[in-house]
Amino acid sequence: MTAPKRSDSASAAVRMGGMIPALRIPEPIHRKMVEQCRAEAPLEACGILAGPLNANEAAEASLVTMIYPLRNAERSPTRFSADTRDLLEAHKAMRARGETIRAIYHSHPRWEPIPSATDLARNAHGAIPWVIVSLLSEPPPVRVWRLSASSYEELFWELVTVAPEGWGTVDRAERAS
C-alpha cells in the first residue's frame, strides 16, 4: 500500500519551493545538447545526461558531467527512440566510467518543450527526469519534467556556469572503438 508517485510529487514540490534544482547542467553540456538538437532538426534528437555514481550530497547527485548523444532510430520529427546499439554503448561507457543516468533528453523541433501524449505513453524511465529542448524560439527553451503514465510535473533545473572537472561528451565515434 505505498504511493510512490505521490511521495515523488511531494519531494519535487519541496525541491521547487526550496529552489533546490533537481538537475544541474553545465553550460558546455547544455550548449552541446542544443547544438545536436539544431543539427538533427527537423527530426527529433535524443541522448543521455550522466553524472558520477558516487555522489554523496544533493548538489552532486543532481550534477551532470557527461553527455551521450544518441541517434534517433525512428528518424521522426514527432517521436524518438534511442538507437539500441548507441544505447548499449552508452551504458557500457557509463559503467566503465562509474556514471549513472541523471536525465534523458530529446528535442521538440516544432513544439513547446512540454511532454507529448507519445512521451507519456512511452515513458519507461521511472523517476528519471526528462529534458525537452524546443526549437520554436531563440534561445531554445529547455524544460525538465518527471513523467508518469498519465501526467507530468515540472522540475526546477539550473544552468551551471562553471564547468565541473572532468566534464565532457562521449560521441558515437569514441564509443564505437
Ligand SMILES: [Zn+2]
Ligand atoms: Zn517529446
